[in-house]
Amino acid sequence: MRQNQLLFEELLLPHLDGAYNLARWLVGTDQDAQAVVREAYNQAWAELGEFRGTDARAWLLTIVRNRAGTWMRAHSKHSRTIQFEEASNVVLSRKPSLKPSPEERKRELHQALSRLPFEFREILALRDIEGWSYGQLASALSLPSDTVISRLSEARLRLRQEMTEVQRRGSEGVRE
Amino acid sequence: MNCEEFDHFLDPYLDRELDPGKLSQLEQHLSDCPVCRSLVQECLDFRSFFRSNAPVYTAPPRLRANVLATVRRERLKSELAISRRPRIYAAAVLFFGLAALTIFLPGNAKELSGQAVARYTQSLTTNHLVDIASSDQQVLGPWFATKLNFTPPLADLRAPGYPLLGGRADVLQNRPVATLVYQHRNSIVTLFCWPPNNGLLAKGNHFIKGCDVYTWGNAACNYIVVSKLDKHETDAFVDSLRARGESGSY
Numbered sequence: 001m002r003q004n005q006l007l008f009e010e011l012l013l014p015h016l017d018g019a020y021n022l023a024r025w026l027v028g029t030d031q032d033a034q035a036v037v038r039e040a041y042n043q044a045w046a047e048l049g050e051f052r053g054t055d056a057r058a059w060l061l062t063i064v065r066n067r068a069g070t071w072m073r074a075h076s077k078h079s080r081t082i083q084f085e086e087a088s089n090v091v092l093s094r095k096p097s098l099k100p101s102p103e104e105r106k107r108e109l110h111q112a113l114s115r116l117p118f119e120f121r122e123i124l125a126l127r128d129i130e131g132w133s134y135g136q137l138a139s140a141l142s143l144p145s146d147t148v149i150s151r152l153s154e155a156r157l158r159l160r161q162e163m164t165e166v167q168r169r170g171s172e173g174v175r176e
Numbered sequence: 177m178n179c180e181e182f183d184h185f186l187d188p189y190l191d192r193e194l195d196p197g198k199l200s201q202l203e204q205h206l207s208d209c210p211v212c213r214s215l216v217q218e219c220l221d222f223r224s225f226f227r228s229n230a231p232v233y234t235a236p237p238r239l240r241a242n243v244l245a246t247v248r249r250e251r252l253k254s255e256l257a258i259s260r261r262p263r264i265y266a267a268a269v270l271f272f273g274l275a276a277l278t279i280f281l282p283g284n285a286k287e288l289s290g291q292a293v294a295r296y297t298q299s300l301t302t303n304h305l306v307d308i309a310s311s312d313q314q315v316l317g318p319w320f321a322t323k324l325n326f327t328p329p330l331a332d333l334r335a336p337g338y339p340l341l342g343g344r345a346d347v348l349q350n351r352p353v354a355t356l357v358y359q360h361r362n363s364i365v366t367l368f369c370w371p372p373n374n375g376l377l378a379k380g381n382h383f384i385k386g387c388d389v390y391t392w393g394n395a396a397c398n399y400i401v402v403s404k405l406d407k408h409e410t411d412a413f414v415d416s417l418r419a420r421g422e423s424g425s426y
Contacts, residue, residue, distance in 0.1 A: 013240070020234070024231070024233040025231070033233070038246065041243045042246060045246075105225070113230070149188055153186070159226075
């Protein structure tokens with residue numbers, strides 16, 4: 001048991017920031033993300049004996065991803081989109097002719113991300129933030145590799161479309 | 177390869193997930209097609225923008241403490257469950273009996289904890305926190321060696337926010353113990369420790385008279401930590417002790 005705790009602290013605790021970051025991407029708010037991470041670590045502790053791999057981070061993040069999915073199903077019945085806190089309630093208003101400042105573009109990106117469906121945020125976070133290979137994605141998400149490719153392409157396309165939409169709304173002063 | 181086919185493989189190409197054969201076909205097409213080259217550049221620019229601006233969150237310190245505390249609770253629960261299994265318990269008693277060791281039962285740990293809390297409170301009310309005010313191991317070590325015939329593990333926890341104020345020689349259940357007094361903000365955390373010559377102290381976490389008390393023992397020492405800090409702060413203190421290594425593991 002003590003050895004398990006040592007394993008847990010050495011293998012899994014160093015990835016707390018990564019786990020929390022992924023949870024924030026998937027469920028949105030700090031409070032919900034903390035709840036998901038706590039649940040994930042509890043599960044990881046309970047199943048530590050089953051961990052046979054070498055990539056503890058991937059193992060932990062897969063648990064976080066599963067927990068976040070369950071959390072979203074349980075807590076947001078109508079929508080699986082989220083609000084990134086710093087992006088919420090900010091109307092990005094500017095004249096269409098003006099080029100957005102870097103700060104505006106960053107906010108636009110966050111708003112666009114928050115408008116994506118869960119599955120798209122998930123695959124973007126795992127591939128473009130965590131750097132998972134297509135093989136890892138296929139295994140963790142239980143998807144055929146062709147579907148990994150198409151979902152990733154679709155997620156990136158949709159993100160750019162949402163950015164355009166956010167920019168359009170900003171230039172028209174439309175509030176959500 | 178035409179532009180439509182190129183488009184289909186664009187993401188795996190940019191993600192470097194193509195096999196060498198397909199890769200060379202795409203590169204051939206790219207060298208011939210300015211439109212696709214421009215598309216690739218546009219995608220690379222967006223990726224670069226995305227990587228620099230996508231949200232990256234850091235776990236709040238409280239979450240780390242919560243996760244650790246939960247695991248520690250679960251571990252204690254499991255260990256207690258094991259110790260309550262009659263056969264294992266009997267075997268353990270027999271084993272340690274043969275080894276001429278005394279294991280402190282949780283009840284005794286609680287009694288010791290009660291006395292530790294009383295000493296903790298007394299030191300605050302009488303405003304006599306330490307017999308020797310120093311955080312210097314070269315000063316405290318010899319002082320304890322003279323007073324108690326042993327030197328407790330002396331952990332400097334200034335960095336994690338628990339500066340050592342000094343030491344005290346106390347007695348708990350007629351046993352001389354070394355007391356180390358730490359400060360965290362305006363609160364005092366006291367660590368009682370002594371060699372485990374007469375047996376290891378049972379692991380436990382008690383809440384006595386408003387104080388959070390942790391007890392444990394290892395080959396180096398028995399330990400009792402008493403504080404009135406928030407639980408996560410006491411946990412952080414115990415973790416810091418653990419991380420120092422000198423104090424063994426909880």
